[in-house]
Amino acid sequence: MSDDHGHGHGDPNLAHHWDTMDQQVHAGKFGMWLFLSTEVLLFAGLFCAYCVYRGLHPEVFAEASKVLNWKLGALNTVILLASSFTMAMGVRAAQLGNKSQTSLMLVLTLCGAGGFMVVKAIEYNEKFEHGTVWIGHKNSITGDYNYSPQDKFKDVEYAYPAEAAEAAPDESEHGDPKLAALLDTTVTPIEPKLGGGIVQPGVAPSGLASDDGKRVTTAPKLQNMHIFFGIYFVMTGTHGLHVIIGAIAIIWVLIRNIRGDFTPKYNLPVDLVGLYWHLVDLIWIFLFPLLYLINLDPWN
Amino acid sequence: MKDNYLTHSRGFLSWALTLDHKRIGLMYLVAVLSSFLVAGIMALMIRAEHLAPGADLVDADTYNRLMTLHGAIMVFLFIIPSIPGALGNFVLPIMLGAKDVAFPKLNLCSFYLWIVGALLAVGSIAAGGVDGGWTFYTPYSLQDGRIGVIGMTMGVFILGFSSIFTGLNFVVTIHRLRPPGMTWFRMPLFLWGIYATAILQILATPVIGITMLLLIAERVMGIGIFDPALGGDPVLFQHFFWFYSHPAVYIMILPGLAIISELIATFSHKHIFGYSFIAFSSVAIAVFSFLVWGHHMFTSGMSPLAAMIFSALTYSVSIPTAVKIFNWLATMYKGSISFQTPMLYALAFIFLFTIGGLTGIFLGSLSTDVHLHDTYFVVAHFHYVMMGGTVIAMLGGLHYWWPKMTGRMYSEFWGRIGCLLVFVGFNLTFFSQFLLGSLGMPRRYHTYAAEFQSIHVASSIGSFTLAAGLFITLFYLVHSLFRGAIAPANPWGGATLEWHCTSPPPHDNFSVAPTVGDPYDYSDLSYDPATGGWVSKAGAKA
Numbered sequence: 001m002s003d004d005h006g007h008g009h010g011d012p013n014l015a016h017h018w019d020t021m022d023q024q025v026h027a028g029k030f031g032m033w034l035f036l037s038t039e040v041l042l043f044a045g046l047f048c049a050y051c052v053y054r055g056l057h058p059e060v061f062a063e064a065s066k067v068l069n070w071k072l073g074a075l076n077t078v079i080l081l082a083s084s085f086t087m088a089m090g091v092r093a094a095q096l097g098n099k100s101q102t103s104l105m106l107v108l109t110l111c112g113a114g115g116f117m118v119v120k121a122i123e124y125n126e127k128f129e130h131g132t133v134w135i136g137h138k139n140s141i142t143g144d145y146n147y148s149p150q151d152k153f154k155d156v157e158y159a160y161p162a163e164a165a166e167a168a169p170d171e172s173e174h175g176d177p178k179l180a181a182l183l184d185t186t187v188t189p190i191e192p193k194l195g196g197g198i199v200q201p202g203v204a205p206s207g208l209a210s211d212d213g214k215r216v217t218t219a220p221k222l223q224n225m226h227i228f229f230g231i232y233f234v235m236t237g238t239h240g241l242h243v244i245i246g247a248i249a250i251i252w253v254l255i256r257n258i259r260g261d262f263t264p265k266y267n268l269p270v271d272l273v274g275l276y277w278h279l280v281d282l283i284w285i286f287l288f289p290l291l292y293l294i295n296l297d298p299w300n
Numbered sequence: 301m302k303d304n305y306l307t308h309s310r311g312f313l314s315w316a317l318t319l320d321h322k323r324i325g326l327m328y329l330v331a332v333l334s335s336f337l338v339a340g341i342m343a344l345m346i347r348a349e350h351l352a353p354g355a356d357l358v359d360a361d362t363y364n365r366l367m368t369l370h371g372a373i374m375v376f377l378f379i380i381p382s383i384p385g386a387l388g389n390f391v392l393p394i395m396l397g398a399k400d401v402a403f404p405k406l407n408l409c410s411f412y413l414w415i416v417g418a419l420l421a422v423g424s425i426a427a428g429g430v431d432g433g434w435t436f437y438t439p440y441s442l443q444d445g446r447i448g449v450i451g452m453t454m455g456v457f458i459l460g461f462s463s464i465f466t467g468l469n470f471v472v473t474i475h476r477l478r479p480p481g482m483t484w485f486r487m488p489l490f491l492w493g494i495y496a497t498a499i500l501q502i503l504a505t506p507v508i509g510i511t512m513l514l515l516i517a518e519r520v521m522g523i524g525i526f527d528p529a530l531g532g533d534p535v536l537f538q539h540f541f542w543f544y545s546h547p548a549v550y551i552m553i554l555p556g557l558a559i560i561s562e563l564i565a566t567f568s569h570k571h572i573f574g575y576s577f578i579a580f581s582s583v584a585i586a587v588f589s590f591l592v593w594g595h596h597m598f599t600s601g602m603s604p605l606a607a608m609i610f611s612a613l614t615y616s617v618s619i620p621t622a623v624k625i626f627n628w629l630a631t632m633y634k635g636s637i638s639f640q641t642p643m644l645y646a647l648a649f650i651f652l653f654t655i656g657g658l659t660g661i662f663l664g665s666l667s668t669d670v671h672l673h674d675t676y677f678v679v680a681h682f683h684y685v686m687m688g689g690t691v692i693a694m695l696g697g698l699h700y701w702w703p704k705m706t707g708r709m710y711s712e713f714w715g716r717i718g719c720l721l722v723f724v725g726f727n728l729t730f731f732s733q734f735l736l737g738s739l740g741m742p743r744r745y746h747t748y749a750a751e752f753q754s755i756h757v758a759s760s761i762g763s764f765t766l767a768a769g770l771f772i773t774l775f776y777l778v779h780s781l782f783r784g785a786i787a788p789a790n791p792w793g794g795a796t797l798e799w800h801c802t803s804p805p806p807h808d809n810f811s812v813a814p815t816v817g818d819p820y821d822y823s824d825l826s827y828d829p830a831t832g833g834w835v836s837k838a839g840a841k842a
Contacts (some may be wrong), residue, residue: 017399017477027402027476034468038506045510045540049525054538134523224531231524234514267652 062295064228073292083112084281091274094267106254113247134230308807315656319404325390339373347763363746364431371434383555398481402472413462421455424448438526438534455514457668466502481816488796488819493558496582508544542593550589556693567643568635572820574627581620614664641715645696652688677737708784708802714776721769728762788833
């Protein structure tokens with residue numbers, strides 16, 4: 001490069017416009033924290049959509065969440081927490097200048113990232129097999145429906161009454177007619193063209209555009225199940241993408257570490273990747289209860 | 301000729317891979333002005349179509365696309381990156397007394413992200429179907445055949461990251477690269493404005509990012525969040541969209557306000573009045589801007605209570621804005637004002653921005669908004685603020701820093717002619733649209749009722765005058781690159797640090813670390829007829 005950035009200080013890692021390494025490191029960390037704040041805001045949009053739809057369809061979220069496998073979710077939480085620990089140890093080792101331990105810890109963190117994605121793939125696969133995914137859409141080009149909504153939720157629709165029947169006796173013991181009414185899935189869909197499961201906002205319990213804010217209580221229960229899965233897939237998908245980006249970043253600092261770029265004085269990239277990885281973990285810590293644990297065992 | 305940043309190294313790669321904030325600023329300048337030209341030509345075609353009530357020049361589909369692309373290109377490719385990306389990149393580190401921005405590679409990266417985003421956005425013309433206005437409201441943007449929406453929204457997502465990285469760079473630079481003596485309250489007000497803008501870029505832009513991703517997911521996969529046919533809520537999209545796009549209005553105008561603070565002080569040759577009030581009003585506008593997005597949706601279905609709260613908060617934005625305007629007027633009072641081109645633009649700004657701001661009151665009050673919503677009144681209002689505000693301020697800043705950036709002086713005579721044509725043409729174009737709007741002419745329509753024709757013709761004539769002024773400006777600026785007089789270091793008598801280094805600045809900005817003093821203390825400067833610039837009295841005696 002013809003610009004002679006990076007000259008004149010002796011330390012090749014110190015760019016020309018900084019006076020000291022300390023100043024450069026602090027600026028790098030500050031920049032990373034700002035970037036993390038943008039990541040938080042990116043996910044904030046998703047959490048906001050989650051809140052809106054959970055507020056509008058609490059019964060849908062409570063029931064649809066049961067379809068998720070909370071044990072796999074918990075396993076993933078443990079994996080990510082452990083990987084955050086190894087990442088922190090890796091940053092520590094880099095600061096002490098212990099090159100081989102840094103590499104070991106980074107590799108262990110990578111294993112955590114890989115393990116998380118494997119478990120996630122198992123979960124996704126399960127959902128696709130059962131058709132409990134988002135609703136699907138008309139193909140933009142051909143105009144055909146990518147999925148028929150009835151097909152998509154057929155397992156849920158058919159399986160569900162059986163589950164409800166099992167659950168129902170418990171409720172009658174507790175004498176909760178509201179809950180029994182909630183679990184009534186026998187109502188026929190009202191939108192024959194699109195098939196079962198879709199209620200438009202004007203008829204659905206409420207919409208942001210509803211004029212008086214009153215719930216339309218006569219609407220069929222437990223429709224719009226797909227909205228939960230739409231949000232589930234977007235949230236976990238965006239998070240999974242961040243796990244992959246994080247893993248790539250870890251591979252990058254691992255290569256640089258093996259190459260011997262880092263010293264106790266200069267290990268900023270390890271530190272920054274560590275911060276990013278902790279954020280990715282932190283987001284999962286919120287996703288897990290919000291998606292998997294909504295209604296885990298409400299009768300006790 | 302002395303070594304400067306333009307002659308420091310040669311060849312295509314020395315520009316394409318440069319890490320020098322000044323060169324990146326110039327590349328941004330060329331890029332955003334090209335977008336301005338493209339979208340401006342679209343605007344002229346729209347105005348030409350409206351010379352007559354019927355469908356004469358273009359058909360309805362073409363009209364809808366022109367209208368949408370004019371808006372999208374102007375907003376996302378031009379105005380948002382214009383002042384921070386071009387002038388901010390060039391001036392900010394020099395004003396601060398730094399050698400570069402904090403992360404030069406990230407700076408270059410955000411320029412290339414702009415290029416990628418721009419290609420995607422403009423390329424979506426080919427795919428077709430981007431014709432629902434620059435706001436991409438659902439469910440219209442989800443309907444069949446509108447494939448271009450995917451490319452356009454992906455482009456907006458990437459442009460958003462370009463904007464985030466610029467803002468992030470500026471915040472870290474201002475926090476960490478201030479030289480000794482440059483305290484927060486010795487920073488020129490331009491830096492305060494850019495700082496407030498950068499905070500908005502960082503905190504608001506991620507939300508449009510996720511909104512665009514959700515829109516793409518809705519289009520491609522059908523997740524049922526925004527599409528009413530799938531049980532989703534289109535009004536939620538509007539909330540998400542305006543949660544970014546209202547702060548984005550301030551991302552556009554705050555740098556404009558920041559430039560005007562510099563121009564008014566320099567050309568009045570008088571210390572800025574109410575420094576800390578102007579500085580904090582920028583921050584206050586940034587804070588308020590997050591709380592008023594609902595005023596775009598008064599007619600979309602909103603509870604009366606929420607509408608009243610949003611309306612009241614909207615009014616509150618006028619307080620810090622008025623603080624700025626009154627402080628500028630007080631700065632000019634008893635000043636020694638020289639009416640050079642940048643100052644003419646600054647005065648035009650105060651006039652136009654005041655009209656733009658005051659007509660916002662009509663739209664922010666609930667009862668009148670019902671009548672005026674989605675009419676030409678809204679179009680006129682935001683053009684008075686965005687074009688009469690930001691673009692006029694940018695032109696002022698461009699003329700102000702042109703000698704510093706290029707080392708050449710432009711023709712002052714043609715500068716004033718250009719400014720006059722822009723001012724007259726602009727008012728004719730958009731003031732007539734206030735009349736159209738209050739008479740009930742809806743915005744975005746391809747054709748109109750015959751009784752509106754006379755006002756439409758006036759507006760179109762105004763737009764051609766405006767275009768003539770802008771083309772004259774383009775010609776004399778380009779001409780000055782080849783034939784312009786050599787610029788002195790300080791042609792206007794400014795006291796901020798960029799006038800301390802040569803025009804154009806050397807590669808490292810300052811060979812000797814500058815002495816930081818009051819950025820608005822003009823007492824030490826006197827005009828030197830020999831060079832045509834201002835010099836330090838102390839330095840001249842020595």
